[in-house]
Amino acid sequence: MRDLECSGPYCSNFMLNAIFACCSKFSRRPEVRDNPDDPATAGRRFFRRCDELLARESLLTKPQVSTIVGLLLLGSTYNARGETSKGWLYTGYALRMVYDLGLHLDPKQTTDSAEEIEIRRRVFWGAFVCDKLQSLYLGRPVAINLRDSQVSREFLDLYEEKEPLLFPAISSVSSPGLPEGIGDAIPLHSVSTFQQLCMLSKIMTTIINRFYVVGATFSNAQNSLQQVDKALQQWRGSLSSDLDFQPWLSPGVPVPRQPPNVMVLHNLYHSLIILVHRPFISDGHLRSAAAPVRSWERCTVAARCITSIALTYKSTFSLAGAPYVLGYTIYVACTIHVRNAASQDHQSGDHLSLLKASLACLDELCIANPGVAKPANIIRRLVEANKLDLMAEEAQTIDQSSFTFDLDAILNMFPANQGPDVDFVMPGYRMGLDYELPPDPLFGLMDGPAMSFDLETPMLL
Known part of the structure; x- marks a missing residue:
């Protein structure tokens, strides 16, 4: 949120629109659909914006962490939509950027802050997981092998580990059959x-x-x-x-x-x-x-x-x-x-x-x-x-x-x-x-x- 407000390096309009594009499929709000009566059109405006930003800002030739995150989100979503060629290519671009930025290696000596090290690690492992799942779906070789990387799985920011589960997308309004307070007192354990x-x-x-x-x-x-x-x-x-x-x-x-x-x-x-x-x-x-x-x-x-x-x-x-x-x-x-x-x-x-x-x-x-x-x-x-x-x-x-x-x-x-x-x-x-x-x-x-x-x-x- 900080980088969103101050245009920092770890957030961008492209990443933000990618988040919106990927989350829209879970929303029942007609506003996110091109055709309010067709759930399949959810998020299309955000997908179009992502394509426009990729072209207008030449993002595929300027590796950035925010671009990697956006591409991974889009790649996973396109695969889930059945658009596997686009999913394969977008994820592939992201994985190449991981190597280009050196995220696949933990430097022995660095001037990076603890926050920057944490972000690099999380983005690398997120890319690593996406690579393996896509390999299973499409039957194609992995892009990042075990011998090609050396990144710690130790994360320093544990803030969200005990964060309670909140599920507004399936609230009692959108899903009246569910019991109220379903997310109360259920920790996410997201880090572990x-x-x-x-x-x-x-x-x-x-x-x-x-x-x-x-x-x-x-x-x-x-x-x-x-x-x-x-x-x-x-x-x-x-x-x-x-x-x-x-x-x-x-x-x-x-x-x-x-x-x-x-x-x-x-x-x-x-x-x-x-x-x-x-x-x-x-x-x-x-x-x-x-x-x-x-x-x-x-x-x-x-x-x-x-x-x-x-x-x-x-x-x-x-x-x-x-x-x-x-x-x-x-x-x-x-x-x-x-x-x-x-x-x-x-x-x-x-x-x-x-x-x-x-x-x-x-x-x-x-x-x-x-x-x-x-x-x-x-x-x-x-x-x-x-x-x-x-x-x-x-x-x-x-x-x-x-x-x-x-x-x-x-x-x-x-x-x-x-x-x-x-x-x-x-x-x-x-x-x-x-x-x-x-x-x-x-x-x-x-x-x-x-x-x-x-x-x-x-x-x-």
């Missing part, structure tokens, strides 16, 4: 949550590079499985009680409330478990070498946790203000639910209930994040291909403590790998490979056209 997200993004980098991108081989992935799985478990074990969230532990008992950022953090963690383990089910070369039953159990438990958290988020806050990344995690869970449901002898039970509940969440997320429509459509095509009946009667309760699945049937739902040997590249990056890719990719779901399905052979996807 962000620090843990940075740590999780480092693990995410390893997962992407060893399991999914070009050059990631089956043998390397197999050798990395235990190491990465252990890193995820250690990350989870290191969380403080303030950040713990397991709504499935006590069915019927009110769950201790957590802010949305903590819920999203946990869902991202569970989705990474699936990203690590699903390749060892979906690829024929790894089925005999790895333990497919154990890997699919891990995937099934993680998917259940994701849906449980998403439903808690929905019932507590509604999904009207939820970010795109929550939609990605729910999509990842659906790729497991749909196969478990299809492997059951009868078209009812917990797996189908979880799938239906998750799809309902994706549909609600589409309102503010139109880009979620694509992953939702991928899952619905899988449902159709496997002749699942989403209108079947749901189970009265979802039992989180037990599960059953037919592993042989699940294995048959993935394409058989025709790669020549165990050092062939992992089936994550689209490069005209000689074997089929899964119709529901975890890496690169937003990139390229929707894949086709053979509805006559539902179990051979």
Whole structure:
């Protein structure tokens, strides 16, 4: 706010308009829409102003911290809107500016003030996280690798750590179904949550590079499985009680409330478990070498946790203000639910209930994040291909403590790998490979056209 008033270096008209553009999708106020009757037009005037400022002030050739922040916000929002080319390019410009300004390195000696050091660190880690999430969405290499940076995750400004959650966007006026005072006495824990997200993004980098991108081989992935799985478990074990969230532990008992950022953090963690383990089910070369039953159990438990958290988020806050990344995690869970449901002898039970509940969440997320429509459509095509009946009667309760699945049937739902040997590249990056890719990719779901399905052979996807 200070730099906004005095035209300081850490705020600009471009960054301010980027904030307005990105927040407008969560607003129900007709004033922010070009067409008051069309929510899809929310924020368009701010997007236009950003484009005008980029051109008029030649901002892409003048790296500044405020420009980096604005570009990252716009890039993430364009991806959430389904405009992935623009999202990719804007985020790419921001990441290049990070390097250009040297934000990827903590200087050993500096004359910068503590405030300037703090800002540089936060902007770098924000860019680092955006880079990794975009890589997952689009199936493209990361721009900032672990070896390319050395920046501390120690933040000095802890002011907002205990700041109470205030949610005017979903107040009792805009969402009358929500209880009044929902944000009372819920600390945001925004600093510690962000620090843990940075740590999780480092693990995410390893997962992407060893399991999914070009050059990631089956043998390397197999050798990395235990190491990465252990890193995820250690990350989870290191969380403080303030950040713990397991709504499935006590069915019927009110769950201790957590802010949305903590819920999203946990869902991202569970989705990474699936990203690590699903390749060892979906690829024929790894089925005999790895333990497919154990890997699919891990995937099934993680998917259940994701849906449980998403439903808690929905019932507590509604999904009207939820970010795109929550939609990605729910999509990842659906790729497991749909196969478990299809492997059951009868078209009812917990797996189908979880799938239906998750799809309902994706549909609600589409309102503010139109880009979620694509992953939702991928899952619905899988449902159709496997002749699942989403209108079947749901189970009265979802039992989180037990599960059953037919592993042989699940294995048959993935394409058989025709790669020549165990050092062939992992089936994550689209490069005209000689074997089929899964119709529901975890890496690169937003990139390229929707894949086709053979509805006559539902179990051979």
